[in-house]
Amino acid sequence: MRSPDTYSAFMLDYAAGNLPPAMALAANIHRLMSSQGDEAALLWESVREVLLDARGESIQLCKPEEPVADALDIIHTDFSEVRWRRGLSGVKYAPTSARVGQMMRLEPGQNVYSHGHSALEATVVLEGALEDGHGVYKQGEILLADSGFKHRPAAHGNAACTCYVARSRTPFWRLT
Structure with a gap:
């Protein structure tokens, strides 16, 4: 079961780069395999960018934390x-x-x-x-x-x- 609040908090933490590696990998797999996951990630990444821009802070995406290659390896596993x-x-x-x-x-x-x-x-x-x-x-x-x-x-x-x-x-x- 996934409550909307738990899901939103999980995807927000993902977009902020606050998830531990195993959880970030789960979010990446979900994002790559699901339009809902990609839409949620894009929404929270947009919110993050607006908030950081409003503060005058540089916008750094959490790309180094995102194990995209690992997610693709798992998705394409035989x-x-x-x-x-x-x-x-x-x-x-x-x-x-x-x-x-x-x-x-x-x-x-x-x-x-x-x-x-x-x-x-x-x-x-x-x-x-x-x-x-x-x-x-x-x-x-x-x-x-x-x-x-x-x-x-x-x-x-x-x-x-x-x-x-x-x-x-x-x-x-x-x-x-």
């Missing part, structure tokens, strides 16, 4: 060639070439155990569709699960679902 490792829940995971975040693969009908979050997690659908009991997310869409959010992600439909997952650092996690 998922059948990835060396997946099965996690405790049976779901498959793989590291990314960017060494931040990870990819997750759910086979048709497979789900992750029901769980809650103590910090922000960003999941971008790379192929297939993901459902979590709150909605269905298609290719390029981002699911932002913030503190207190509980869900049970599952592959939706008859195809495998591959996602990029980034998590904020947190001292603990919990099963619900």
